[in-house]
Amino acid sequence: MASKVAVRKAALREKLVSLAEARISSGGLRALKARDLAKDAGCAVGAIYTHFEDLDALALEVNGRTFVRLGAAVSAAVDGHEGSPHERLIAMSLAYLHFAADQPRLWRALFSADVSSDGPVPQWYVDALGGLFEHIAEPVAELFPGFDARELDLMVRALFSSVHGIVLLGLEKRISAVPIDGIERMIAQLLVQVGNT
Template sequence: MAGKVQERKEKLRVTLIDVAQNQIVSGGLASLKARDIARQAECALGAIYNVFDDINALVMAVNGRTFHALGADVTAAVEQAQGQSPNAQLIAMSKAYLGFAVDNTHLWRALFDLDMSVESQVPDWYLAELGQLFAHIAVPLAQLFPDLPEAELDLMVRALFSSVHGIVLLGLQNRISAVPRDQIEMMIAQVLNQVG
């Protein structure tokens, strides 16, 4: 009997993640409402909380899928850029990052819009995915700066990621401070070509 209960719970878990993902895709993180999720998943409102501690935990499950897809895109770009200069490798990764953000804007934004800090309970898989992304960036940077101490290299990795992320974020916003969308790639390349 316990096996069937667990099986139903896992099926509901997948359904809830699917529904939440679809809601985020269509309307962004702000559109996510527990009542709408329950209605679309054809379950009671309380059933959501039998599977997930709260809506943030559900969003984290969606983010897990998103991070995995983003990681696959960046990894593919790294593999295609093998043998190129370190700067070209960094630019290839940034193009993959930008392409993913453009193609999956709401899901990509949900990775960063979820209220989460260093002090909060961040799942190990989330830190591992982020670490993998940073590890890809660290490889060409270590080639450019072979004598840089590890702590400084880590800081540079985070600085470059933040720079590219900021350019992409501003480029995808419809605000007066936004980077012109057709120039995002060029701006990223200008920044990354100055490294080393």
């Protein structure tokens, strides 16, 4: 049985992650400031650093949660879906688009945090991203049955990058912005061609 101190530490850690998630959701990564977070949590600034090496590590923890939620949204889009591989890819991509549109700051934080595959990325973070790619890999494997594991991985990453680019540019409030239904059509037009060349 965990000691009272261990329980309090675990509760503070969870509270810090939840508060950081709320701050990132409302103001983006730049809203994550140690003093403000400590005030929200009712703790000393130093207490944050007993749980996390730095604010990047805390943001990474929030990103891990976001990846899990994103993976669940993508998975739910195809649970029980008996359509073609193209239809499933489109359904997953639209779920990705709508998650990004509904949670824009958390979604952007996934790709803004200082994370590199060359650096010390926690395994749980790699697993969360891998889970997202696994959903994409199933219909892609059906479309390209002759691909070995490396070719399949590259195609999954290429399709993810393509859809991500469409979503990112489409949601920008700049000259490249298009309405959501236009982004949906762009994604469908791209994915319906996959494997048909």
